[in-house]
């Protein structure tokens with residue numbers, strides 16, 4: 001198993017200083033996102049953030065994401081108290097019980113400092129900008145962030161008309177006695193396993209993926225709509241695939257797709273997320289998932305918790321798709 005190294009690790013002093021700054025923000029990211037982001041933007045000049053981190057964020061955006069699409073940060077600030085939620089409706093319980101927003105603040109600050117913007121989808125958690133990777137009983141068996149089990153390889157919003165450029169995560173609570181791995185493959189590395197002919201076939205619109213489980217189950221907005229046929233992999237490494245859901249529209253396309261999925265597994269990197277780990281990646285250049293290898297503590301697994309945002313280079317690019325009264329929230 002290849003290990004994924006940290007790109008940046010906060011010292012305890014840096015972490016505590018940033019946590020203090022974020023605790024002082026009085027607005028809520030769940031009731032007024034615009035005001036919340038404005039408050040976080042104000043922090044840009046706060047010296048307590050530390051230039052080491054702000055410089056790192058700026059530099060991280062200059063990399064070639066096709067070659068180095070993963071950014072891993074350690075010892076990031078998280079909330080001092082992490083409430084526990086039942087499995088029936090953890091998102092509603094979070095809205096009621098989570099009264100500090102350090103983790104949200106970290107992801108919001110990361111967005112501001114990397115010059116990216118957070119979007120929401122009305123079909124996922126009612127358009128919230130901060131999502132939980134947290135099991136939900138009605139979706140324990142789904143292929144979504146709310147599953148209890150293995151989540152196969154995919155790109156987030158594989159075939160949605162507004163597909164985020166980045167997926168940013170922050171681990172709040174792990175489940176150390178269970179064997180749960182986050183999985184990642186850099187698509188350009190998987191391409192090295194494929195022939196030119198196979199790459200040409202993957203670059204043709206001979207594939208189809210239905211809308212994601214969570215969008216279809218909770219949103220109801222995409223009901224009856226068929227997603228478009230698409231390419232599975234462009235020559236510059238942008239992949240659009242969901243293992244087990246994406247289909248080849250003809251026999252040859254299916255065979256090459258199967259080869260591509262095998263190549264993704266052959267080049268897979270795995271890591272165990274610890275609290276304070278922030279893994280962010282370019283959504284088109286990384287195929288990701290989660291593998292549950294052993295469950296020794298089912299109750300612990302039900303409480304595993306990562307916070308997540310979907311970021312784009314600029315919200316302006318998707319203006320036509322937003323709700324009229326909620327800028328940045330996709331109507332779908």
Ligand SMILES: [Fe+2]
Pocket residue numbers: 154155156288
């Ligand atoms: Fe995902």
